[in-house]
Each structure stands twice: as C-alpha cells, then as structure tokens.
Amino acid sequence: MDHRTGSDTLTKPVDLSSLVPVLFGFAAFQQLRAASELQLFEYLTLNGPSTCDQVAGGLGLPVKSARKLLLGTTSLGLTEREENRYALSGQLRAAFDDGTWPLIRNIIDFQQQLSYGPAHEYAESLRTGTNQGLKHVPGSGTNLYARLEQTPELENLFYRGMHSWSELSNPVLLRQVDYTGVRRLLDVGGGSAVNAIALARAHPHLEATVFDLEGAIEVARDNIAAAGLGDRIDVAAGDMFGDPMPAGYDMVLFAHQFVIWSPEQNQALLKQAYEALEPGGRVVVFNAFASDDGSGPLYSALDNVYFATLPSEDSTIYEWHEHEEWLTATGFTDIKRVHNEGWTPHGVIEGRKPDA
Ligand SMILES: C[S@@+](CC[C@H](N)C(=O)[O-])C[C@H]1O[C@@H](n2cnc3c(N)ncnc32)[C@H](O)[C@@H]1O
Incomplete structure (x- = not known):
C-alpha cells in the first residue's frame, strides 16, 4: 500500500541509510567506549594483526563477545579486517603514533561519566532554556563548577578530561x-x-x-x-x-x-x-x-x-x-x-x- 496515494502500487521505500549512525549514535559511542575500556586498541598495537580468537584470549573475553566488539569497531572504521585478522585502522594507528590516543581515552571517560547521563535531558533543557542535566551531578549550585568543587572524584574526572x-x-x-x-x-x-x-x-x-x-x-x-x-x-x-x-x-x-x-x-x-x-x-x-x-x-x-x-x-x-x-x-x-x-x-x- 502506498501510504500517500492509498493505492496498492509497490513503491521503493525511502532510503534512510544516512540516518543509521544517528539513530544508533549512542551505540556507536558504546562500541568505542567498550573497546577503550577493554583495551582492544592497545592489544592490537602490541600484538599486530590478530584473529578473533586471539583477541578474545588477549582481552579475557568470551569469543562471542570479541566477535561483537570487532564487528562494531570494524564497521565504524576503528579497526580493519584482512583475511581473518583484525588491525587498527590507519587513523587510530596515527593517534597511537603521535600520542593523541591517551587524550582521546580521557575524553571517552569524560563523555561516558559526565556528559552521557545529562544528555538525556537535552529536550527538557531546550524546552526550559536551562541546564537540566545538572540534576545528574550531586551537590548544590546552578552551574557545574560550583558542584564539581563538592565532589572531588568528579572534579578529578572533569579536569582529566578538560x-x-x-x-x-x-x-x-x-x-x-x-x-x-x-x-x-x-x-x-x-x-x-x-x-x-x-x-x-x-x-x-x-x-x-x-x-x-x-x-x-x-x-x-x-x-x-x-x-x-x-x-x-x-x-x-x-x-x-x-x-x-x-x-x-x-x-x-x-x-x-x-x-x-x-x-x-x-x-x-x-x-x-x-x-x-x-x-x-x-x-x-x-x-x-x-x-x-x-x-x-x-x-x-x-x-x-x-x-x-x-x-x-x-x-x-x-x-x-x-x-x-x-x-x-x-x-x-x-x-x-x-x-x-x-x-x-x-x-x-x-x-x-x-x-x-
Ligand atoms: C571549561 S573549564 C576551562 C579550563 C581551562 N581554561 C581549559 O581550557 O582547560 C572552565 C573553568 O572556569 C572555571 N570557573 C568557573 N566559574 C568560575 C568563577 N566564577 N571564577 C573563576 N573560575 C571559574 C572552572 O573552575 C573551570 O576551571
């Protein structure tokens, strides 16, 4: 059924493939974050191109988990697969070579622990014109910095990321x-x-x-x-x-x-x-x-x-x-x-x- 005309003519569905990285934006970030937390990129840097079984063994993961992770990182262009071996993508290899990767890792932690929860309040923040995400940060005060001073662990995380x-x-x-x-x-x-x-x-x-x-x-x-x-x-x-x-x-x-x-x-x-x-x-x-x-x-x-x-x-x-x-x-x-x-x-x- 063509929903616009009400006729039964089969029409090609609209191509929304460009929406995929947006619709699954949170999942793309979690693929990167998991790879960072599990030290996939460090493993591949140290060991060179590796099979899924080797990655699973090296990271201490069930093989089924390593498959999911490598599918994610490879689809996102963070790793590359040749034959049955996985290696860092050129871009990430360059970030390791020039010392940028540790900065990115700190920023991933910042996003995960500080930005991610408050981001749920985006629509409400737009509606009210106020920073509604602040309710995710303990303490009192109408801005983030006043609250950071009250929670040393968060303050450390913030300054490491900043x-x-x-x-x-x-x-x-x-x-x-x-x-x-x-x-x-x-x-x-x-x-x-x-x-x-x-x-x-x-x-x-x-x-x-x-x-x-x-x-x-x-x-x-x-x-x-x-x-x-x-x-x-x-x-x-x-x-x-x-x-x-x-x-x-x-x-x-x-x-x-x-x-x-x-x-x-x-x-x-x-x-x-x-x-x-x-x-x-x-x-x-x-x-x-x-x-x-x-x-x-x-x-x-x-x-x-x-x-x-x-x-x-x-x-x-x-x-x-x-x-x-x-x-x-x-x-x-x-x-x-x-x-x-x-x-x-x-x-x-x-x-x-x-x-x-
Ligand atoms: C986004 S951070 C930037 C830190 C640093 N300039 C940088 O670029 O990495 C903002 C800084 O402004 C400071 N700040 C916020 N409110 C302030 C105030 N009322 N008086 C002095 N510093 C303040 C915060 O404590 C925080 O260190």
Whole structure:
C-alpha cells in the first residue's frame, strides 16, 4: 500500500541509510567506549594483526563477545579486517603514533561519566532554556563548577578530561598567536593550568598566573609543580564574577570560557579584562566556534548538547562574529580571527586595548 496515494502500487521505500549512525549514535559511542575500556586498541598495537580468537584470549573475553566488539569497531572504521585478522585502522594507528590516543581515552571517560547521563535531558533543557542535566551531578549550585568543587572524584574526572580537550585543541593557541612582547599573562578560569603550562613551555619568556576557583587551583598547583614551572606560573584563587580581576598583565587569556556563560556575562568579563590590562595589552579568547551562518561545523553542533544540558543555564558554542562584536563593544581594537589548522572547531579571537 502506498501510504500517500492509498493505492496498492509497490513503491521503493525511502532510503534512510544516512540516518543509521544517528539513530544508533549512542551505540556507536558504546562500541568505542567498550573497546577503550577493554583495551582492544592497545592489544592490537602490541600484538599486530590478530584473529578473533586471539583477541578474545588477549582481552579475557568470551569469543562471542570479541566477535561483537570487532564487528562494531570494524564497521565504524576503528579497526580493519584482512583475511581473518583484525588491525587498527590507519587513523587510530596515527593517534597511537603521535600520542593523541591517551587524550582521546580521557575524553571517552569524560563523555561516558559526565556528559552521557545529562544528555538525556537535552529536550527538557531546550524546552526550559536551562541546564537540566545538572540534576545528574550531586551537590548544590546552578552551574557545574560550583558542584564539581563538592565532589572531588568528579572534579578529578572533569579536569582529566578538560586537560585532554585542551591539549587536543590548543596548538592554535600555542603556535598561531604572536607572543612577542608579552611578559605576563593572566589565564582566567585557567582550570588545571593545562594551557598556562603549555604556553610557558612553548614560549620561554612568558610568565603566567592561573586564576580560578579554589578547587581548580588545587589541581593547577599540583600540575605546575609536577611540570617544574613553579618559578614562572603562579596561581590566584577567586571568583571571576565576584572578585576583582588581578591586574598588571599584558595579556588576558579566556580559554574554554566564553562557551560557558551568557553574552552579557562574557561582555562583563571582557570589560574586567580591559580594565585589568595595561594600555597596548591584548585579550585572547580561545574555544570552539560555530560558523557565522549557523550551519555547523558538526563537532560544534554535537558538542552543544553538553553545553545545553550541563555547564550553566546559558552555555553554548557561539558564532565567530558574536565574539568580535563583544570585543568591539568593550573597546578592543585590532581584532583578529585565528582559525585552527587541526580537525577541531577551535580558534582564537584576539583584540588589543588601545595605547593610552
Ligand atoms: C571549561 S573549564 C576551562 C579550563 C581551562 N581554561 C581549559 O581550557 O582547560 C572552565 C573553568 O572556569 C572555571 N570557573 C568557573 N566559574 C568560575 C568563577 N566564577 N571564577 C573563576 N573560575 C571559574 C572552572 O573552575 C573551570 O576551571
């Protein structure tokens, strides 16, 4: 029966094959997560192309389970099958070779343990315009960071994941921004100090201060000490909305910060930065961006489920031009866009406080 005409003529069913990865999106992620947790990729890296029986033995799985897992990872292009042996796909092999895989593994844990539950509240978050996923995080407070401070295990998980997100995406910040003449940098909401440490390593003349809530500052202190950079990076605990922004810097960095707050809050932060900066000083905004025509990219569109459901009532990935408008309205000049050369939608917008 043709449902549109009511006739019995047989018509070809509409091809919805492009819907498969979306309809089963949760299952695709679970194939990747199980492979990560069971260390399939590590096994194949160590042992080379292996049969299903060998994988089952190596991972301590029933053979029927190894078959399911290998079917999943092979269909998703994470592994390849030749004859009856399985090996890592070229892309994953490259991630192992260049050291990216441990970052991806931390991000998988972050998605599984922090983002996945709250994502169930996406429709409700859209309906109410509030971060309804926060009910999955214990504690009180209307944003994620206030709650993380109350649950140390979750806080550790968050900063392990956040550290990895930053390491994955910060080459644009390290390599494509000019730090000539910058002596002292303030990293506002600097978290685990991941970016301050990477910047100090890449630019030996830089000194930095990581400004964040007390819980994050404890994590930052440990990382700075472990990196042996205590003489060049210090910390300041405070609330960026309640306490004055530390002054005396010639660059203020907001890394993964403007995705959390409302446009009004972002402009208030820029105003504080403007006042704290020396004349001629620069502000640098580093995070993921959405395209100006609102059409993507896919990474930003999908990551926005996390932002809609969890960090704060207003978190979202904004378009490039919105950042530029905030900087202009604050008084910054020489505003520049710096696009990431890598595969993530990260970039930098920077501006300069005019000379006195
Ligand atoms: C998404 S994380 C980014 C961390 C780091 N900048 C990075 O890129 O990896 C946001 C950071 O902002 C901090 N933060 C949130 N609210 C804050 C506040 N009111 N005052 C200071 N820091 C705050 C959080 O503690 C967290 O470390």
